[in-house]
Amino acid sequence: MRRAALPVTALAAALALAGCGSGQGSGEPELSVSATYMPQPVAADMAAGFLTVTNKGGEQDELTSVSSDIGRVTMHSTSGGTMAERTSFAVPAHGRLVFRSGGNHLMFEQLKQKPRQGQTVKVRLGFARSGPLTVEMPVRSATYNPSTGH
Template sequence: MRRRAVLTAGALAGALALTGCSGSGAAKAELSVASSYMPQPVSADMAAGFLTITNNGGTDDRLTSVSSAAAGQVTMHSTVGGAMTEESSFAIPAHGRLVFKSGGNHLMFEKLKHPPRQGQTVTVKLTFAKSGPLTVEMPVKSATYNPSTGH
């Protein structure tokens, strides 16, 4: 009888451990990127970039930095009421989205090494607080490109 109780307790502990593992696996950020583009810059040394990061996971994450070999630096900005502010990070809520769009949150590619032209792509590395980095190919669109969907 005692042996049976020990085996039952062991089986129960094992089941709880497995449940804990599968539960923690479900509670992570699952990030993907869509609708990325850069309007062809009108300036020789600066460009804007836009994209949408979707988090289908059960945990919040943060975009902490953006880099590109095409620019000396890439900064992140919010725009509220017409006022632009540089940000050090942006939240990406669980089961939510972070949208960078014209007139709102956006990326600024500063100190361009060469002005990207329409039809080219710019490689961008997104770094997050919890998830691994993502590399995105951002197509360069016309200077007046304005997507009708996706943002």
Template sequence: MRRRAALTAAALAAGLVLTGCSGSGSGAGGAELSVSGPYMPQPVSADMAAGFLTITNAGGARDELTSVSSDVAGRVTMHSTVGGTMEEKTSFVVPAHGRLVFASGGNHLMFEGLKRKPVRGQTVTVRLTFAESGTRTVEMPVKSATYNPTTGH
């Protein structure tokens, strides 16, 4: 009975790892990326919005987020905020066995030139492009303008 439970757990874990991997960076020692907690606060501006999420890398190799795009915006840029100063970035490293966090007050995504203003309850499709793992599509729910998650970041 104990052996059956261990085999079942191992099979489930392997399935989860395979589900989270795609592209050339997966495999032995490669990046194993997953995305959690994506959300967009309902924008207060008609032409700009922010986006937040966490990218976890369970693999033994680092990867790099090189671009973000969405059909809801003309352009999506990546920013870091350090000491109250916001700076646009062309890429972010996702460390091996680590995470890259985009959260309010820190790293964040800016959706610029909105083609439509997303409203609470809708979802926005976002494409994350990585140097090694290729492209991942994420559905980002639109939350209230004051939404502030207490877990996951």
């Protein structure tokens, strides 16, 4: 009888260990987008956009494209006062990718029309692993600063 108990115990332990990696934010990326906004542009053909992508999942993803019907959209990083166009940004597991004034940001170029305060701009985000997300980006005043809530 002792011999039968050992394989059953080993099988139960193996099944318990296999379950340890699932659930609780592990596995596939779980993406959401918040804090979207575009300051009303001062130029007729160019604007900036900001947002936060949050990943509650246990695997990293990558933002690989951004598009909008209002014009061409590119992604940029800013480091030491120098801006550089990027083709992708990592969205870390259990982390965030932040696009904010003075840092990483979206550039809307060759605008078909100048967005005005009170309007919204649809933006489609493409990812390496997850499906695309479409978000509404409200157009705020040109001096809007999210840390002050204006």
